[in-house]
Amino acid sequence: MNPFKIFIVEDDAFYGKMLKHHLLKNPDYEVEHFLNGNDCIKNLYRNPDVISLDYSLPDIMGHEVLKKIQAFNKDIPVIIVSGQEDITTAVKLVKEGAYDYFVKNDETKDRLWNSITKIRENLSLKNEIIELKETIGKKYEFRKAIKGNSSAIKGIFNLIEKATASNISVSLTGETGTGKEQVARAIHYSSGRRKQPFVAINVSALPETLIESELFGYEKGAFTGANTRKIGKFEIANKGTLFLDEISDMDLNIQTKLLRVLQEREFTRVGGNSTIKTDVRIIVATNKNLSDEVQKGKIREDLYYRLLGLPIELPPLRHRGDDIVILAKYFIEEYAKENKNKVPQLTEAAIKKLLKYPYPGNVRELKAVVELASVLAADYLIEDKDINFNSAHGTSDFLIEEDTLQGYVRKIIRYYLQKHNNNVLLVAKKLDIGKSTIYRMLKNKEI
Numbered sequence: 001m002n003p004f005k006i007f008i009v010e011d012d013a014f015y016g017k018m019l020k021h022h023l024l025k026n027p028d029y030e031v032e033h034f035l036n037g038n039d040c041i042k043n044l045y046r047n048p049d050v051i052s053l054d055y056s057l058p059d060i061m062g063h064e065v066l067k068k069i070q071a072f073n074k075d076i077p078v079i080i081v082s083g084q085e086d087i088t089t090a091v092k093l094v095k096e097g098a099y100d101y102f103v104k105n106d107e108t109k110d111r112l113w114n115s116i117t118k119i120r121e122n123l124s125l126k127n128e129i130i131e132l133k134e135t136i137g138k139k140y141e142f143r144k145a146i147k148g149n150s151s152a153i154k155g156i157f158n159l160i161e162k163a164t165a166s167n168i169s170v171s172l173t174g175e176t177g178t179g180k181e182q183v184a185r186a187i188h189y190s191s192g193r194r195k196q197p198f199v200a201i202n203v204s205a206l207p208e209t210l211i212e213s214e215l216f217g218y219e220k221g222a223f224t225g226a227n228t229r230k231i232g233k234f235e236i237a238n239k240g241t242l243f244l245d246e247i248s249d250m251d252l253n254i255q256t257k258l259l260r261v262l263q264e265r266e267f268t269r270v271g272g273n274s275t276i277k278t279d280v281r282i283i284v285a286t287n288k289n290l291s292d293e294v295q296k297g298k299i300r301e302d303l304y305y306r307l308l309g310l311p312i313e314l315p316p317l318r319h320r321g322d323d324i325v326i327l328a329k330y331f332i333e334e335y336a337k338e339n340k341n342k343v344p345q346l347t348e349a350a351i352k353k354l355l356k357y358p359y360p361g362n363v364r365e366l367k368a369v370v371e372l373a374s375v376l377a378a379d380y381l382i383e384d385k386d387i388n389f390n391s392a393h394g395t396s397d398f399l400i401e402e403d404t405l406q407g408y409v410r411k412i413i414r415y416y417l418q419k420h421n422n423n424v425l426l427v428a429k430k431l432d433i434g435k436s437t438i439y440r441m442l443k444n445k446e447i
Helices: 013-023 037-042 062-072 087-095 108-139 151-164 180-189 208-216 252-264 290-295 301-308 323-338 348-356 362-376 405-419 424-431 435-443
Strands: 004-009 029-034 050-054 078-082 100-103 170-173 198-202 241-245 281-286 310-313
Touching: 004 013, 004 037, 013 029, 013 108, 029 037, 037 050, 037 062, 050 062, 050 108, 062 078, 062 087, 078 087, 078 108, 087 100, 100 108, 151 180, 151 310, 170 180, 180 198, 180 241, 180 281, 208 252, 252 301, 290 301, 323 348, 323 362, 348 362, 405 424, 405 435, 424 435
Parallel strands: 004 029, 004 050, 050 078, 078 100, 170 281, 170 310, 198 241, 241 281
Antiparallel strands: none
16 A cells, blocks of 8 residues: 655644654654745645645745645645634635645644544545446446347447447437346446446336436425435436436426426526536436337427437347347356356257247346246256246247147147136137137147
8 A cells, every 4th residue: 555645834843843743653654844835836746645734834825835736636635724713714715625724723733633534534435436436337348248249239339339439418229128227337337427427217216296306406495395405316427427217208397307407507406596517418218219209299309309319229139149148148157156156057958948039028037037047957057947938028938939830729728727727618718719629638638
């Protein structure tokens, strides 16, 4: 670990040495003492982590030194130490960017110690956040985050590359479960905004009465129950990316306010008067056709053109060929890691079964299917019998394997008998066939 570098700017040689001696009790600190402001300014290239600055110096006033420090690097915390208790000056300097201000007295050395300790803790936390964002960024480098090698997904890669090279709005469309949020994150973490926040909000998951305060925040007392100020998603995402999922479900009144924010790049909190500037990249997603929603009057046409930006339509999994196997193996490996298990292998029969299914639930459904298969597998080998499709879309296993018409008839009757507890009369009525047909097939052991 590099030493924590502290500059003390103090024209009283004895007092400066006393502060230096006190701070050097921490072996991680490297402390340098300067008797005037200009010597400090000349040594800023050494990048101190914090500066203790006497306000009254023989060559230059403390507020001038503060300005030069900020011009060099505005992130260096500066603690002003003054011989006089002047509240007006203290407030002015803190407003101008000083980290802290206190008067020289018997408690100064301890206050300086505590203030520097707090600065170091905050810096450590800030560095951890930066490292975490860089780690997340690497994770979401889109060619690593989005698995697949099909021509359909390669076309998506090309569009993502274009999206990351600019701040253009992006509209993501595609069936539910195709990975729209994953693509939105990949765009953000591969763009110039990667070190800033990525904030996601599902419009359809919030009642109309809450969506405005979620987006723009509110002031204390704006409405009953608003006991404190709330910061909205636009404010949180400033300099970063705001991802609006299910944008087609947004109320028309909120659409009007969203349009103003996109046009003016500013907004006010609910119940507030202050205008807040914003610099946010917008990515929207929907499983509907936005153009059709405009025709239906559910999306404002002017907002549509603001949001459309670079349109990216994500292909359904059934159009991605062998990507199914690539994704299945990836999900199996990830599930094994999470559960600290050996990675099970897919048999050829299991792979064939996976490739024949249409996946109405797309990537999300595939993930659920192979995780269940990993649990059911014996001896870390996933067989075709371990692959179970229980789609919420109504697609059943009996349609996966190719068969003759008579074979499909047998499967359909067997499926309905199982579903209705072998009630032959009810099944005959539902399928509009004679009950004698079912009895005959049962007698001949065809079903």
